[in-house]
Amino acid sequence: MTVFEQKGYQIYVVGGGLRDFLLAKETNNWDFTTNALPENILQIFPDGFYHNKYGTVTVRINDELYEVTPFRKESQYLDYRHPEKIEWADAIEEDLSRRDFTVNAMAYDGKRLIDLFEGRKHLREKLIVAVGDPDIRFTEDALRLLRAIRFSAQLGFSIEGKTQDSIKKNSALITKIAWERIRDELIKILSSGHPAKAIFLMHETELLKYILPELDQSFLIPQKSPKRHHIYDAGTHMVMSLKHCPSKNPITRLAALLHDVGKAATFHKDAQSGLITFYNHEVVGERIAKEIAQRLKLSNKDKNKFVKLVKYHQFTVSEIITDKVVRRFIREIGKENIQDMLDLRTGDRIGSGAAPTSWRFELFKKRLIDVQKEPFKITDLKIDGNDIMKKLSLKPGPKVGIVLKQIFQQVVEKKLANDRKTLLNYLQTLH
Numbered sequence: 001m002t003v004f005e006q007k008g009y010q011i012y013v014v015g016g017g018l019r020d021f022l023l024a025k026e027t028n029n030w031d032f033t034t035n036a037l038p039e040n041i042l043q044i045f046p047d048g049f050y051h052n053k054y055g056t057v058t059v060r061i062n063d064e065l066y067e068v069t070p071f072r073k074e075s076q077y078l079d080y081r082h083p084e085k086i087e088w089a090d091a092i093e094e095d096l097s098r099r100d101f102t103v104n105a106m107a108y109d110g111k112r113l114i115d116l117f118e119g120r121k122h123l124r125e126k127l128i129v130a131v132g133d134p135d136i137r138f139t140e141d142a143l144r145l146l147r148a149i150r151f152s153a154q155l156g157f158s159i160e161g162k163t164q165d166s167i168k169k170n171s172a173l174i175t176k177i178a179w180e181r182i183r184d185e186l187i188k189i190l191s192s193g194h195p196a197k198a199i200f201l202m203h204e205t206e207l208l209k210y211i212l213p214e215l216d217q218s219f220l221i222p223q224k225s226p227k228r229h230h231i232y233d234a235g236t237h238m239v240m241s242l243k244h245c246p247s248k249n250p251i252t253r254l255a256a257l258l259h260d261v262g263k264a265a266t267f268h269k270d271a272q273s274g275l276i277t278f279y280n281h282e283v284v285g286e287r288i289a290k291e292i293a294q295r296l297k298l299s300n301k302d303k304n305k306f307v308k309l310v311k312y313h314q315f316t317v318s319e320i321i322t323d324k325v326v327r328r329f330i331r332e333i334g335k336e337n338i339q340d341m342l343d344l345r346t347g348d349r350i351g352s353g354a355a356p357t358s359w360r361f362e363l364f365k366k367r368l369i370d371v372q373k374e375p376f377k378i379t380d381l382k383i384d385g386n387d388i389m390k391k392l393s394l395k396p397g398p399k400v401g402i403v404l405k406q407i408f409q410q411v412v413e414k415k416l417a418n419d420r421k422t423l424l425n426y427l428q429t430l431h
Contacts, residue, residue: 001032001110007044009036011068012092012107012114019103022123023155032068033095033107037088041068054086071095080142080176100137100144101151101163102129126157134166142173145207146185153189153198164205171206182211183296190250190257196243199257203235214261214288221264225276231353234263238351245347251302252340255309256347261288286311308333309344317364326364326371338368375418378408382420383427391427403430 004011020027071089099105102119202208209216219235245256262285289310293303
């Protein structure tokens with residue numbers, strides 16, 4: 001900033017970095033705006049690079065990258081996302097007036113804070129407020145509908161009444177936005193400190209019916225019935241499961257949010273007893289989860305994790321299940337997903353009105369640990385084909401595989417310990 005000022009230019013810190021600084025939060029995202037044009041910025045910092053139509057120049061200082069953008073004003077938005085034309089503005093005031101929310105529409109030059117829209121007041125009041133007319137802000141860029149909720153979730157703020165009313169009024173405009181952008185905002189919401197509050201807000205403002213309609217309709221599905229522990233409708237239950245899910249992983253949280261998404265299609269209420277059932281809802285849920293993953297354009301890795309967690313969330317924790325059943329459970333969900341599944345079940349329990357755990361659940365967790373000490377596949381054995389060939393004087397061939405399978409079966413049936421010395425001694429008996 002000192003270098004720009006020495007060259008006779010105005011320069012300000014703006015955006016999220018300034019907002020977080022004023023909130024005494026740590027930030028690594030410093031953005032600047034200036035009355036210098038891109039070619040002027042490159043004259044000052046010849047090593048910078050200019051790579052977009054918005055005039056942003058990336059400047060490197062001491063191996064750190066900083067984005068510097070000229071003051072801008074924007075013309076008509078035709079696609080509800082991008083301005084038709086970018087023009088350079090003469091004053092910082094013009095630049096700030098085009099920004100989305102008041103808490104993001106302040107500027108600081110190192111000496112004074114420019115705050116035209118009471119952004120600092122709204123920081124103190126913990127409010128997300130649109131700059132100027134919210135209808136104009138949201139029709140300019142419909143992604144702002146979801147960004148308002150994301151900022152609310154990340155900062156723990158409420159959304160000001162007029163701004164929230166406008167989100168609901170303009171909610172259908174979110175369909176103009178690419179799914180990749182919606183996914184990115186949703187992942188940030190799920191990664192925030194207040195994801196459940198954000199999902200309830202999406203439901204209230206009707207954004208949810210365009211983004212996750214399967215979840216939205218679940219709020220109409222009752223669950224309270226004789227012989228059932230649920231205290232919420234299906235939609236509220238899933239959001240409360242998200243709220244109480246211990247995992248910070250956004251994909252695990254997404255699975256917690258949607259684990260019962262198959263209940264709307266499998267709802268049945270017995271006319272005589274009033275008993276509500278959702279038979280095979282996890283089977284239907286798996287299919288719906290795949291559709292949602294496709295829609296949100298999740299990576300294959302994230303899709304596989306998400307679908308598995310939804311598909312197998314109904315796992316049994318009875319004290320009478322066999323080790324074989326426990327091993328199959330681990331094989332089905334993958335060792336890497338065990339803790340995520342346990343976290344989902346914890347959220348599911350609390351979100352149903354139950355205690356976070358039970359003696360059966362704790363016993364199941366212990367058995368998961370104990371069973372994993374045993375081999376699951378032949379390659380987990382403490383000996384291999386080379387040992388067999390050496391001990392039995394065999395050449396490479398089918399016989400080696402037959403012996404390995406025989407030993408593996410003995411270990412699975414606990415007739416032999418999976419200990420190298422024990423297994424080598426057993427090989428001696430096969431001579």
